[in-house]
Amino acid sequence: MNIKPLGDKVVIKKVEAEDKTKSGIVLPGSAKEQPQMAEVVAVGPGGVVEGKEIIMELKVGDKVIFSKYAGTEVKLDGEEYTILRQNDILAVVE
Amino acid sequence: MNIKPLGDKVVIKKVEAEDKTKSGIVLPGSAKEQPQMAEVVAVGPGGVVEGKEIIMELKVGDKVIFSKYAGTEVKLDGEEYTILRQNDILAVVE
Amino acid sequence: MNIKPLGDKVVIKKVEAEDKTKSGIVLPGSAKEQPQMAEVVAVGPGGVVEGKEIIMELKVGDKVIFSKYAGTEVKLDGEEYTILRQNDILAVVE
Amino acid sequence: MNIKPLGDKVVIKKVEAEDKTKSGIVLPGSAKEQPQMAEVVAVGPGGVVEGKEIIMELKVGDKVIFSKYAGTEVKLDGEEYTILRQNDILAVVE
Amino acid sequence: MNIKPLGDKVVIKKVEAEDKTKSGIVLPGSAKEQPQMAEVVAVGPGGVVEGKEIIMELKVGDKVIFSKYAGTEVKLDGEEYTILRQNDILAVVE
Amino acid sequence: MNIKPLGDKVVIKKVEAEDKTKSGIVLPGSAKEQPQMAEVVAVGPGGVVEGKEIIMELKVGDKVIFSKYAGTEVKLDGEEYTILRQNDILAVVE
Amino acid sequence: MNIKPLGDKVVIKKVEAEDKTKSGIVLPGSAKEQPQMAEVVAVGPGGVVEGKEIIMELKVGDKVIFSKYAGTEVKLDGEEYTILRQNDILAVVE
Numbered sequence: 032m033n034i035k036p037l038g039d040k041v042v043i044k045k046v047e048a049e050d051k052t053k054s055g056i057v058l059p060g061s062a063k064e065q066p067q068m069a070e071v072v073a074v075g076p077g078g079v080v081e082g083k084e085i086i087m088e089l090k091v092g093d094k095v096i097f098s099k100y101a102g103t104e105v106k107l108d109g110e111e112y113t114i115l116r117q118n119d120i121l122a123v124v125e
Numbered sequence: 126m127n128i129k130p131l132g133d134k135v136v137i138k139k140v141e142a143e144d145k146t147k148s149g150i151v152l153p154g155s156a157k158e159q160p161q162m163a164e165v166v167a168v169g170p171g172g173v174v175e176g177k178e179i180i181m182e183l184k185v186g187d188k189v190i191f192s193k194y195a196g197t198e199v200k201l202d203g204e205e206y207t208i209l210r211q212n213d214i215l216a217v218v219e
Numbered sequence: 220m221n222i223k224p225l226g227d228k229v230v231i232k233k234v235e236a237e238d239k240t241k242s243g244i245v246l247p248g249s250a251k252e253q254p255q256m257a258e259v260v261a262v263g264p265g266g267v268v269e270g271k272e273i274i275m276e277l278k279v280g281d282k283v284i285f286s287k288y289a290g291t292e293v294k295l296d297g298e299e300y301t302i303l304r305q306n307d308i309l310a311v312v313e
Numbered sequence: 314m315n316i317k318p319l320g321d322k323v324v325i326k327k328v329e330a331e332d333k334t335k336s337g338i339v340l341p342g343s344a345k346e347q348p349q350m351a352e353v354v355a356v357g358p359g360g361v362v363e364g365k366e367i368i369m370e371l372k373v374g375d376k377v378i379f380s381k382y383a384g385t386e387v388k389l390d391g392e393e394y395t396i397l398r399q400n401d402i403l404a405v406v407e
Numbered sequence: 408m409n410i411k412p413l414g415d416k417v418v419i420k421k422v423e424a425e426d427k428t429k430s431g432i433v434l435p436g437s438a439k440e441q442p443q444m445a446e447v448v449a450v451g452p453g454g455v456v457e458g459k460e461i462i463m464e465l466k467v468g469d470k471v472i473f474s475k476y477a478g479t480e481v482k483l484d485g486e487e488y489t490i491l492r493q494n495d496i497l498a499v500v501e
Numbered sequence: 502m503n504i505k506p507l508g509d510k511v512v513i514k515k516v517e518a519e520d521k522t523k524s525g526i527v528l529p530g531s532a533k534e535q536p537q538m539a540e541v542v543a544v545g546p547g548g549v550v551e552g553k554e555i556i557m558e559l560k561v562g563d564k565v566i567f568s569k570y571a572g573t574e575v576k577l578d579g580e581e582y583t584i585l586r587q588n589d590i591l592a593v594v595e
Numbered sequence: 596m597n598i599k600p601l602g603d604k605v606v607i608k609k610v611e612a613e614d615k616t617k618s619g620i621v622l623p624g625s626a627k628e629q630p631q632m633a634e635v636v637a638v639g640p641g642g643v644v645e646g647k648e649i650i651m652e653l654k655v656g657d658k659v660i661f662s663k664y665a666g667t668e669v670k671l672d673g674e675e676y677t678i679l680r681q682n683d684i685l686a687v688v689e
Contacts, residue, residue: 082177083646114215176271270365302403364459458553552647
């Protein structure tokens with residue numbers, strides 16, 4: 032399935048928090064920290080969005096930090112994604 | 126009946142969530158996930174809406190993901206539709 | 220009485236929901252669905268409204284779907300009308 | 314006393330709801346419908362208000378319908394007036 | 408003490424409500440109506456305020472009606488003043 | 502320590518309310534009126550702030566009245582300052 | 596790990612409040628004042644952000660005072676950072 036975001040929207044997939052503590056104990060899902068890191072899966076074309084010129088700075092594959100409460104979670108082919116505006120992406124991590 | 130949305134509005138019809146689990150058990154309506162996928166039924170002309178230039182990126186027949194709480198539900202000829210602004214459409218799925 | 224809306228405002232008159240169910244039983248007012256369809260009775264001149272250029276797309280006699288909670292209800296000569304901004308009209312139905 | 318509204322503001326005086334029902338029974342104040350019709354008493358000069366160009370469409374003597382909760386009520390020489398922005402006037406009635 | 412408001416701000420001094428009822432009974436402060444009339448004491452220079460061009464229409468000595476809940480009350484040399492934006496002044500009374 | 506506010510921000514230091522009543526009784530801190538007068542300690546460069554052209558009207562040493570609830574209080578070298586936008590300064594007092 | 600903020604965003608690292616009182620008593624974390632001073636770790640490129648031209652005034656290494664409730668806290672490689680818009684930075688301290 033191919034997903035094409037509109038305007039200044041971006042599709043990201045959360046990067047799972049690590050499953051082990053430093054001492055090697057496996058943590059159940061709820062004990063892991065809420066992940067805020069994600070990988071960009073698809074990027075909208077930008078252009079004039081709501082009357083404002085938006086230039087897309089992101090590209091597919093970028094590792095990003097995003098605003099935890101931003102965006103809409105969607106499920107596609109059993110996978111969870113978040114769709115949010117580029118402006119809710121805080122930074123790219125390299 | 127022919128429906129023509131104004132400005133940057135779009136009419137969509139929700140795509141029903143699948144009625145069966147993988148194991149083939151038929152689920153009653155309330156047990157199905159809230160569908161967020163829809164098909165575009167009609168697209169407004171765009172143009173200057175509320176003082177902002179809007180170019181319509183969608184076309185009839187597009188499969189889209191939309192923001193669950195956006196838009197107004199309307200019933201026409203016994204069918205349910207949602208009318209919302211193009212900007213509340215998150216992505217096109219192909 | 221002649222009513223002339225200002226700016227981008229439109230006067231509509233709700234189209235009554237049908238009084239009978241398919242089986243022909245007459246429904247009392249409260250059992251009828253809240254109508255969302257209306258006929259345009261008067262259209263403002265548009266122009267620059269609140270600093271934004273507004274072009275009126277509607278004309279008298281159009282059947283429209285409107286946002287249920289939008290606008291102000293007014294009573295003129297014993298008839299009820301709703302006055303709302305053109306942008307709160309969702310679509311024209313033909 | 315002469316009142317000159319600023320910018321896009323308009324002074325209106327509510328037109329009293331009729332005091333009698335069709336059958337001629339005189340209604341006390343609280344039983345009368347909240348009047349939404351008013352007469353324009355004074356009109357601001359318009360111009361650039363809050364950075365937006367406003368052209369005044371109303372003139373003194375116009376009978377208008379206004380948004381019930383808009384504006385500020387003021388008492389001048391024992392008379393009650395409402396001062397509101399022209400944009401809160403919904404329509405002119407002739 | 409000389410007070411010079413910034414931008415589109417205006418300093419006004421409330422005009423006291425009359426101290427006597429028509430029958431000549433002196434009212435204590437709390438029984439008097441909340442005054443909404445004031446005299447302009449100082450007027451800001453206007454100009455570009457928050458990116459919007461503001462032309463000052465008021466001058467010192469104008470009697471004005473203002474929006475009761477607008478502005479900030481300040482005490483200078485034992486006197487109470489209200490500082491508010493010109494746009495919160497509703498009308499000039501002559 | 503040297504503090505340089507950004508954009509349209511201004512650093513002010515509250516001027517203490519007088520410590521004595523007219524009769525000469527020394528008041529404890531909590532009985533004093535909340536001071537709204539301050540001295541400007543540092544002024545940002547202005548320019549285009551959030552897309553709006555801002556011209557700084559204030560200079561260091563100005564005595565100003567400010568909006569009581571505006572700004573952020575900060576402690577530097579044991580002294581308390583308030584940093585706020587120039588637009589939250591109401592007036593200069595001379 | 597290298598972090599590159601988008602648009603007008605800035606990454607800062609809080610400067611720890613001093614661990615000792617003047618008398619030399621070591622304070623536990625909770626007794627220390629909430630730090631509002633930070634060092635700039637990374638600066639976005641600025642440019643047109645949400646339709647507004649933003650010029651970045653900050654550079655890496657600047658000591659800044661920031662608005663306590665602004666921004667998003669993120670943890671990278673075990674270190675805590677705050678990512679916020681340049682406009683939520685109040686002042687540079689030298």
